Amino acid sequence: MSIADDFDLQNFLPYLLNQAAEESSLRFQQVYKDRYGMLRTEWRVLFHLGIYGKMTAKEIGERSKMHKTKISRAVAKLAERRFLTRQRDGADRRLEYLELTEAGRRAYRDLRQVAMEYDSALAARFSDADMATLRRMLRALASGAA
Amino acid sequence: MSIADDFDLQNFLPYLLNQAAEESSLRFQQVYKDRYGMLRTEWRVLFHLGIYGKMTAKEIGERSKMHKTKISRAVAKLAERRFLTRQRDGADRRLEYLELTEAGRRAYRDLRQVAMEYDSALAARFSDADMATLRRMLRALASGAA
DNA sequence: TGTTAACAGTTGATTTTGTAACTAACAACG
DNA sequence: CGTTGTTAGTTACAAAATCAACTGTTAACA
Numbered sequence: 001m002s003i004a005d006d007f008d009l010q011n012f013l014p015y016l017l018n019q020a021a022e023e024s025s026l027r028f029q030q031v032y033k034d035r036y037g038m039l040r041t042e043w044r045v046l047f048h049l050g051i052y053g054k055m056t057a058k059e060i061g062e063r064s065k066m067h068k069t070k071i072s073r074a075v076a077k078l079a080e081r082r083f084l085t086r087q088r089d090g091a092d093r094r095l096e097y098l099e100l101t102e103a104g105r106r107a108y109r110d111l112r113q114v115a116m117e118y119d120s121a122l123a124a125r126f127s128d129a130d131m132a133t134l135r136r137m138l139r140a141l142a143s144g145a146a
Numbered sequence: 147m148s149i150a151d152d153f154d155l156q157n158f159l160p161y162l163l164n165q166a167a168e169e170s171s172l173r174f175q176q177v178y179k180d181r182y183g184m185l186r187t188e189w190r191v192l193f194h195l196g197i198y199g200k201m202t203a204k205e206i207g208e209r210s211k212m213h214k215t216k217i218s219r220a221v222a223k224l225a226e227r228r229f230l231t232r233q234r235d236g237a238d239r240r241l242e243y244l245e246l247t248e249a250g251r252r253a254y255r256d257l258r259q260v261a262m263e264y265d266s267a268l269a270a271r272f273s274d275a276d277m278a279t280l281r282r283m284l285r286a287l288a289s290g291a292a
Numbered sequence: 293t294g295t296t297a298a299c300a301g302t303t304g305a306t307t308t309t310g311t312a313a314c315t316a317a318c319a320a321c322g
Numbered sequence: 323c324g325t326t327g328t329t330a331g332t333t334a335c336a337a338a339a340t341c342a343a344c345t346g347t348t349a350a351c352a
Contacts, residue, residue, distance in 0.1 A: 005197040007258050011281060013268050014174055015190075017167035019211070019288035025160040026290075039338075044161075051151040058300060065165070070339075072302055094300045094347050112153050122159050125286065130279055135157060137272060137280050142165035144172075185308075204330060215310075218332060240317050240330045 017141070024122060031114050036107055041066060041074040043111060046100070049084060050108030054099040083107060163287070170268060177260050182253055187212060187220040189257060192246070195230060196254030200245040229253060 009015055025040075032038040038046070048060045057071045064071075075098060078084045083104035089095035100108060123131050155161055171186075178184040184192070194206045203217045210217075221244060224230045229250035235241035246254060269277050 005199075005258075007193075007197055007262065009193055009197055010285065011265075012261055013265050013281075014167065014171040016281065016284045016288065017163060017170055020284040021160065021163035021167040022211075023288050023290045024163055028160050041339095047153075047155055051153055051155055053151075056300080065168075067340075068301065069303085069341085072300095073338090076302090092300090092348065096301075112151075115158055116153065119157075119159050122287070126283060130283060133276055133279050134283050135159075135162065137276060138162045138166040139156065140271065141170050141268070142162060142168075144169045187309095202330080213310075214331065215333090216308095218330095219308090222332090238318070238330090242331075 013141075028115060028118050032111055036111075039074065039077075041070045042077055045071060045074045045078060045098075046083065046104065046108050046111070049098055049100045050105065050112065054097050056095050056097055058095075060098075078104065159287075174261060174264050178257055182257075185220070185223075187216045188223055191217060191220040191224060191244075192229065192250065192254050192257070193261075195244055195246045196251065196258065200243050202241050202243055204241075206244075224250065 029040070032043045036043075044064055044066065045060060048063060049055065052063070057068065057075055060066070060071055061068050075084065075086075079086060081103075082101055084098050084100050086096045086098055089097065126134070175186070178189045182189075190210055190212065191206060194209060195201065198205075198209070203214065203221055206212070206217055207214050221230065221232075225232060227249075228247055230244050230246050232242045232244055235243060272280070
């Protein structure tokens with residue numbers, strides 16, 4: 001009954017995805033952690049602002065699917081370190097526009113460079129066709145559309 | 147500089163993998179959480195024992211790459227709920243063999259069924275060839291071998 | 293208007309994780 | 323033996339994530 005069960009954990013997609021995600025995040029994590037003392041939520045916010053420009057916490061939440069409390073705390077940390085500035089919307093004073101400072105942009109560019117090189121190193125292990133398939137499937141899985 | 151940056155977060159593999167892993171874990175998480183009040187570490191330990199049979203915490207750690215403190219706590223929880231028993235090795239009294247109880251096996255079989263159906267549902271969205279490619283690539287990424 | 297609901301974002305309490313130090317047991321080698 | 327090092331597993335404390343309740347604001351509409 002227990003020995004040689006036919007179910008294979010290594011092929012269970014959610015498990016396999018988690019293992020791959022964790023392993024592939026390790027080295028990048030070392031960089032943003034050691035070099036900037038950031039958490040995962042913080043580099044994600046930094047990247048959203050670096051890539052898409054000025055936006056509100058709500059928009060970051062919609063794009064990243066991170067919970068608003070995580071974003072709120074990450075934003076507070078980044079603001080404290082002078083990596084971003086906040087400006088209230090004049091018309092709707094609930095909204096706050098977030099924008100990277102020059103220091104924030106420098107950190108973003110630095111980490112983006114690391115990310116791109118790391119991504120290339122990962123991709124180099126597979127054929128272009130396989131990588132295209134992988135990315136397409138991961139996007140489909142991430143979008144969750146049944 | 148910030149608007150229309152050419153780096154695409156959605157194609158950064160570690161990020162994409164995390165998004166896919168999180169999204170694809172959601173529904174299964176609901177089941178083991180709602181039905182058994184388990185955490186991710188707990189169902190993983192349960193599955194390791196269900197699939198491979200009696201083994202020590204150390205072996206679970208080697209197979210799952212989970213840190214030993216996580217395993218220790220998960221084992222304590224599962225033992226408290228009478229899902230597993232612990233027996234000290236007679237020769238080397240540091241080792242403790244873990245084995246599912248009948249209640250533990252019932253929970254495992256129940257969750258395994260859910261996992262298999264869920265995995266099939268996910269796989270049904272893609273061709274067999276693509277799924278084979280995906281699994282092969284994820285295993286390679288998870289193994290971390292450069 | 294006035295009242296109620298909805299929304300953006302924050303804070304506090306609780307839970308879970310991560311790190312380091314610890315206990316108990318075995319091993320290696322003088 | 324006896325000292326030193328290693329190992330399996332636990333515990334204590336700090337860091338972080340989660341969940342619920344909160345503030346301040348806008349919207350809806352009687």
